[in-house]
Amino acid sequence: KIKQVKAREVLDSRGNPTVSADVVLEDGSFGTAMCPSGASTGEKEAVELRDGDQHRYNGKGVLKAVSNINDEISNALTGRDVESQEAFDKLLIELDGTPFKSKLGANALLPVSMAFSRAMSHSRKVPLYRQLYERRDYIMPVPCMNVINGGRHADNNLDFQEFMIAPHNASSFREAIRMGEETFHALKGILKAKGYYTGVGDEGGFAPNLSTNEEAVELILESIVKAGYDPGKDISICLDPAASEMWDGSKYLFYKSTQQRMESSELISLWQSWVTKYPIVLLEDGMGEDDWQGWKQLTQAMGKNIELVGDDIFCTNPAILQKGIDERVANSILIKLNQIGTVTETLDTIRLANKHGYHQFLSHRSGETEDTFLADLAVASNAGHLKTGSGCRSERIAKYNRLLLIEEELGVAATFADGETFKNWNNK
Numbered sequence: 001k002i003k004q005v006k007a008r009e010v011l012d013s014r015g016n017p018t019v020s021a022d023v024v025l026e027d028g029s030f031g032t033a034m035c036p037s038g039a040s041t042g043e044k045e046a047v048e049l050r051d052g053d054q055h056r057y058n059g060k061g062v063l064k065a066v067s068n069i070n071d072e073i074s075n076a077l078t079g080r081d082v083e084s085q086e087a088f089d090k091l092l093i094e095l096d097g098t099p100f101k102s103k104l105g106a107n108a109l110l111p112v113s114m115a116f117s118r119a120m121s122h123s124r125k126v127p128l129y130r131q132l133y134e135r136r137d138y139i140m141p142v143p144c145m146n147v148i149n150g151g152r153h154a155d156n157n158l159d160f161q162e163f164m165i166a167p168h169n170a171s172s173f174r175e176a177i178r179m180g181e182e183t184f185h186a187l188k189g190i191l192k193a194k195g196y197y198t199g200v201g202d203e204g205g206f207a208p209n210l211s212t213n214e215e216a217v218e219l220i221l222e223s224i225v226k227a228g229y230d231p232g233k234d235i236s237i238c239l240d241p242a243a244s245e246m247w248d249g250s251k252y253l254f255y256k257s258t259q260q261r262m263e264s265s266e267l268i269s270l271w272q273s274w275v276t277k278y279p280i281v282l283l284e285d286g287m288g289e290d291d292w293q294g295w296k297q298l299t300q301a302m303g304k305n306i307e308l309v310g311d312d313i314f315c316t317n318p319a320i321l322q323k324g325i326d327e328r329v330a331n332s333i334l335i336k337l338n339q340i341g342t343v344t345e346t347l348d349t350i351r352l353a354n355k356h357g358y359h360q361f362l363s364h365r366s367g368e369t370e371d372t373f374l375a376d377l378a379v380a381s382n383a384g385h386l387k388t389g390s391g392c393r394s395e396r397i398a399k400y401n402r403l404l405l406i407e408e409e410l411g412v413a414a415t416f417a418d419g420e421t422f423k424n425w426n427n428k
């Protein structure tokens with residue numbers, strides 16, 4: 001039985017307001033959660049409600065979403081007997097009643113949904129990952145660490161948003177994190193020696209001005225070697241260029257560097273040449289969300305060789321994913337809780353992906369908080385890989401630290417994923 005639902009405005013890692021919500025159950029069990037926020041958002045994401053009052057936080061306040069929780073949601077849920085996450089989220093979805101959660105806001109529904117998961121986990125005295133999905137054995141995910149930031153996440157000249165390292169040849173998550181951190185620090189040394197800027201972007205990766213986008217990959221390979229690892233064997237590369245941000249309606253504009261414009265086919269050729277040259281195992285949003293045709297061609301060209309993750313194009317939405325499955329777009333899906341707005345729908349999307357052999361890549365947002373729900377979800381889903389930032393910034397590290405604790409707690413019931421966690425690992 002639900003005793004209390006309560007929310008307030010707090011801050012995210014960019015210093016913008018976000019929603020924190022609590023759920024208290026009749027037995028005294030308590031759960032709290034905070035909502036993350038994206039910068040390079042997909043058009044079909046569930047709606048993030050912002051106040052628009054220019055006198056507060058440049059219009060970015062979330063007091064409406066907060067009062068939607070404290071009034072409407074609280075009134076509807078308090079005193080209610082709710083047995084399961086599905087039943088709870090169904091109430092939230094019905095209360096909102098719109099296809100993209102625009103009435104109450106996904107940033108109102110999601111933290112309440114997450115807080116309920118936590119309250120239930122306390123009530124049942126099980127860790128959150130078990131509350132989300134009960135298994136005997138769990139897979140610890142490969143941490144794909146975003147060590148160079150560009151695009152909308154940094155004020156540098158890189159058009160592509162994320163350059164990640166994936167330390168997969170490790171015996172445990174703990175060892176993988178160590179490999180990743182050693183490489184991150186080696187990269188800092190290399191940047192410094194070359195006279196490059198070593199400040200970081202929104203997700204904690206370095207944000208230097210480089211001569212080309214490709215130089216970012218070259219520098220990362222150099223840092224993997226400098227840290228004592230073998231590129232491709234121990235640590236591979238994952239990319240999220242966030243191509244939707246480059247799409248100008250008909251072509252891809254290199255808006256931060258050369259101002260060059262590329263046809264879809266030219267961009268596909270560029271990805272093919274990079275994948276031939278470099279140990280790249282995963283490409284997310286290699287095409288823009290409005291370039292469905294380009295996405296199909298990309299999948300035809302490379303879908304048997306590497307993992308192609310759809311982020312903006314799917315928005316963690318089961319209906320859009322189904323369309324992608326039917327039309328052979330991508331072979332993996334990015335999972336972000338706040339793109340769809342409830343825990344249950346997120347799990348539904350994961351289930352649908354699994355059923356059709358699409359891998360799932362669990363993800364933070366560029367605007368994050370110290371909330372570590374994502375870490376438990378990544379373990380619960382057995383998805384085998386996640387991205388939650390580089391080797392610094394505590395809102396990113398909080399998730400890695402939570403995963404270290406989960407691995408310790410699971411003991412022999414935890415197995416670290418390996419390279420095979422990447423779709424088409426054996427065909428590369």
Ligand code: PGA
Nearest residue numbers: 038039040041242365366
């Ligand atoms: P966002 O970026 O959180 O700013 O949307 C993350 C991503 O594109 O994967």
Ligand code: ZN
Nearest residue numbers: 240284285311
């Ligand atoms: Zn993305």
